[in-house]
Amino acid sequence: GENVExxxxxxxxxxxDSAVIKCTYSDSASNYFPWYKQELGKGPQLIIxxxxxxxxKKDQRIAVTLNKTAKHFSLHITETQPEDSAVYFCAASIRxxxxxxxxxxxxxxxxxx
Amino acid sequence: xxxxxxxxxYLIKTRGQQVTLSCSPISGHRSVSWYQQTPGQGLQFLFxxxxxxxxxxxxxxxxxxxxxxxxxxxEMNVSTLELGDSALYLCASSLNTANxxxxxxxxTRLTVV
Numbered sequence: 001g002e003n004v005e006x007x008x009x010x011x012x013x014x015x016x017d018s019a020v021i022k023c024t025y026s027d028s029a030s031n032y033f034p035w036y037k038q039e040l041g042k043g044p045q046l047i048i049x050x051x052x053x054x055x056x057k058k059d060q061r062i063a064v065t066l067n068k069t070a071k072h073f074s075l076h077i078t079e080t081q082p083e084d085s086a087v088y089f090c091a092a093s094i095r096x097x098x099x100x101x102x103x104x105x106x107x108x109x110x111x112x113x
Numbered sequence: 114x115x116x117x118x119x120x121x122x123y124l125i126k127t128r129g130q131q132v133t134l135s136c137s138p139i140s141g142h143r144s145v146s147w148y149q150q151t152p153g154q155g156l157q158f159l160f161x162x163x164x165x166x167x168x169x170x171x172x173x174x175x176x177x178x179x180x181x182x183x184x185x186x187x188e189m190n191v192s193t194l195e196l197g198d199s200a201l202y203l204c205a206s207s208l209n210t211a212n213x214x215x216x217x218x219x220x221t222r223l224t225v226v
Binding site for chain 1: 155157205
């Protein structure tokens with residue numbers, strides 16, 4: 001089955017700096033890669049996603065890049081703010097099973113003033 | 114627009130008992146997935162239901178089961194509870210089984226003592 005690795009497990013940045021979280025996947029049949037943000041006491045919230053026919057996608061301060069050849073994808077957050085502090089999860093699903101997400105182990109992002 | 118609603122939010126059960134958790138998806142969403150979240154294993158896919166039928170299943174023992182009703186509401190049941198079943202159980206919904214972008218509820222925190 002699919003395996004998703006995520007790095008780093010913790011990340012501390014100063015407000016205004018950029019943050020980058022990286023994930024790799026194992027199954028070349030994966031074609032959907034969402035990123036979720038989870039705050040304390042809440043469920044994961046979808047913040048951005050990308051499909052395998054696209055190399056990059058941007059939404060305001062958040063961007064995701066995908067390298068299908070290397071089987072890795074990354075989340076980029078620019079101009080970080082304290083409210084960006086949370087745990088971020090990458091995930092992947094195999095073609096035809098959009099609901100069956102395999103998640104990475106999470107990155108705890110701390111944005112300090 | 115109401116989000117995904119999970120009840121109850123917290124639950125304490127004794128080993129050997131059984132438990133039923135409930136999930137009401139976003140209005141109009143017909144696909145419901147369930148995930149287990151623990152500190153050790155992270156987020157793991159349990160199963161997905163669409164049109165009252167189980168469409169995908171994760172690698173969990175038969176003690177974990179679910180069902181979906183005609184109004185798309187879903188329940189999951191865990192029988193013969195074990196200490197290791199203590200976890201946050203999350204429900205996610207989407208328009209249909211092939212639609213990307215699942216919205217998660219806040220989860221039910223189950224503690225087995």
